[in-house]
Amino acid sequence: MAKSYRFYEFSVLKCNSNESATKGDNAMSKKIRTEAVDYLFQGILSLEDKEECYTFFEDICTINELLSLSQRFEVAKMLREHKTYLEIxxxxxxxxATISRVNRSLNYGNDGYDMVFERIGLGEAKEEKAE
Known part of the structure; x- marks a missing residue:
């Protein structure tokens, strides 16, 4: 019979895991680094303003895909503001599950969220947490 875990127990177990909770573990990065993904990113980097982003992403993504991406970004912002899972x-x-995945990326990922938040002027929340 499968063991059931309370959420806090699950979180502690995941945080202590050395397999996937290592900062800079680029297993996914290695899988996505393809010529096609490079070409996609080159296209994204060519966009000049928010309106061009809307035009491009409405064509390339479904509504649900785009809303999911924006939801994860908002979740990351709120986690950095020390909001609770319930509030988020x-x-x-x-x-x-989504909040937990984003939290894991913030804590053990490649610092991509931090890089972007810093560039758009939202770098302060993490600094407060570190103090």
Whole structure:
């Protein structure tokens, strides 16, 4: 019979795992680094303003894909603001699984969220947390 875990127990187990919770573990990065993905990113980098982003992403993504991406970005912002999972779920509609995945990326990922937040002027929240 499968063991069931309370959420906090699950979180502790995942955080102590050395397999996937290592900062800079680029297993996914190695899988996505293809010529096609490079070409996609080159296209994205060619966009000049928000309106061009809307035009391009409305063509390349479904509505749900785009909303999912924006939801994850909002979840990351709220996690950096030290909001609780409950507050985040209520405001964004994100599942606790999605919130947990984003939190894992913030804590053990490649610092991509941090890089972008810093560039758009939202770098302060993480600094407060570090103090």
């Amino acid at each position: 779920a209520e405001k964004t509609g994100a599942s606790t």
